Amino acid sequence: MKRTAKLSFYFVLFIIFGLIGMWMPLLGDDLHWGTYFGSNYFPNGIFTYYDGRYLGDLLVIMMTKIKTVAFLAYGIFPTTIVYLIQKIREEITPTKNIGLVSSAIATTAILLSPVMIFKQILGWHAGFANYLPSAIFPLFMLYLVLKNYENKHVHYYRTQMVLIFLAAVAAQFFAEHVTLLNCFNVVLVWIFFRKHFGSEFKKVLNLILGGNFLGAILMFINGAYIKILFGSDAYRSVSGSGTKDTLFHYLRITYTPKHLIIVGTAVLIFSIFTIFYSLKLKNTKQKIANFALLLSTYVVIAPFIVVSPFGSRCMFASYVFLVTIFAVNFDIFFNNYGKILLPLFGLVTLILGVRMDYLSHDYGQTFDMQIRYSQYQNTITRDTQYFLQYRNDRYIWMTGPIQTDNNFSELYVTHKDRNMVPINYYDWTDAQRKLKNKRFKNQTDYMKAFDKQILKKVKLIQAKEK
Incomplete structure (x- = not known):
């Protein structure tokens, strides 16, 4: 019964996240990854000098070309993160009842991610492909450490060891800052904890150590990083902390001082509380988890003090680590109230999931209609090109309104010398509703009728303005 309930819970999460990925529109770089650039990326050897995110790049190409892959990727990777957070909690101390409170809290936190993080992770395929899967291996590594700490009887089959080694290598091909974190973590574990492991896991640990460093070497020998070191890369650089889009500069120009003070103070208080709370704990595994996650939170973001560009997507791993600390400790502290907390957080998760699926579907419909309408306008003669706005x-x-998006224009706008005019979301959806119950012979006839409705809206708007 418990197994069925758990499988059902994670299946629902898989569907919720998967639908977000399937319906989210292609934005910015996504449009190029999904067309000519993505098609030529590996066959023409662009990957040898673009960056070392080989698996992340492959994933975004497949996601932007095939909706089923986007559905599967969005469903699998966030659900895996949530699952690992629950496993970490269960390795610290046994759960009472079904034991999904940590999972529910973590899911709620991901769906309620700060907007700037959400839109660059779940709201952008290119951001998702590199920054979300990369957060999995640090959590997996922590789970392995907790599972094997002072446990000499854990046995690993050869197949398991090979798979872990391959995972250690593959984990390094998504995001550079997490690649460095993985190397940092495995060295730290090897130095300070290997005496607490049995002989079997010591072999596994050595494989992870070798895999992480092999993957890091394969990533950073890419031609892109040589250009970055010599300052010849037009997009990325290693420089002083006050220049370009490094961490502190980005925060300073993106957020208000009041916002920075509030969030910075909250994170600092949470970090200090975690340290003192952990020092008083008697459960050694819980201490290890808390300190490891807190250290990873700051280590993973530290390179951006001098490396640019930095964006809110780069904070996702740190956010996940902080969420894990909260979810695990909250769950353990209120272990006796699982029967109340699970339905509560489960309901919140479901409501948030349905809401985000609805919004994603709306974004996707707008994107699809925008393409159809632009392609229709390419076939007619006039001086104005109309662009349908998102809700x-x-x-x-x-990064800007659709009518000024060069990526979209390059692919879907033939007459670039036209006057580019935006059409408000509620105006064009109203025009669409008026055609809902009418029948048309083909797509062209439908778009002609839709265009007439848009022109009527434009005349009404112009009349009101006069």
Whole structure:
């Protein structure tokens, strides 16, 4: 019964996250990854000098070309993170009842991620492909450490060891800062904890050590990083902390001083509380988990003090580590109240999931209609090109309005000398509703009728303005 309930819970999460990925529009770099650039990336050897995120790049190419892959990726990777957070909690101390409170809290926190993080991770395929899967291996490593700490009887089959080694290598091909974190963590574990492991896991640990460093070497021998070191890369650089889009500069120009003070103070208080709370704990595994996660939170983001560009997506791993600390400790502290907490957080998760699926579906429909309408306008003669606006850009990564998006224009706008005019979301959806119950012979007839409705809206708007 418990097994069925757990499987059902994670299956629901898989569907919720998967639908977000399947319906989210392609934005910014996504459009190029999904067309000519992505098609030529590996066959033409672009990957040898673009960056070392080989698996992340492969994933974004497949996601932007095939919706089923986007559904599977969005479903699998976030659900895996949530699952690992629950496993970490269960390795610290046994759960009472079904034991999914940590999972529910973690899912709620991911769906309620700060908007700037959400839109660059779940609202942007290119951000998702590199920054979300990369957060999995540090959690997996922590789970292995807790599982094998002072446990000399854990046995690993050869197949398991090979798979762990391959995972250690593969984990290094998503995001550079997490690649460095993985190397940092495995060295730390090897130095300070290997005496607490049995002979079997020591072999596994050595494989992880070798795999992480092999993967890091394969990543950083990419031609892109040589250009970065010599300052000849137009996009990325290693420089002083006050220049370009490094961590502190980005925070200073993106957020208000009041916002920075509030969030910075909250994170500092949480960190200090975690340290003192952990020092008083009698459960050694819980101490290890808390200190490891807190240290990883700061280590993973530290390179961006001098490395640019930095974006909110780079904070995702740190956010996940902080969420893990909260979810695990909250769950353990209120272990006796699992029967109350699980339905509560489960309901919140479901509500948030349905809401985000609804918004994603709306974003996706707008994107699809935008393409269809642009392609229709390419076939007619006039001086104006109309662009359908999104309901909002709160949860998607738009660097500017669609009518000024060069990526979109390059692919879907033929007459670039036209006057580019935006059409408000509620105006064009109203035009669409008026055609809902009418029948059309083909797509072209439908778009003609839709275009007439848009022109009527434009005339009404112009009349009101006069």
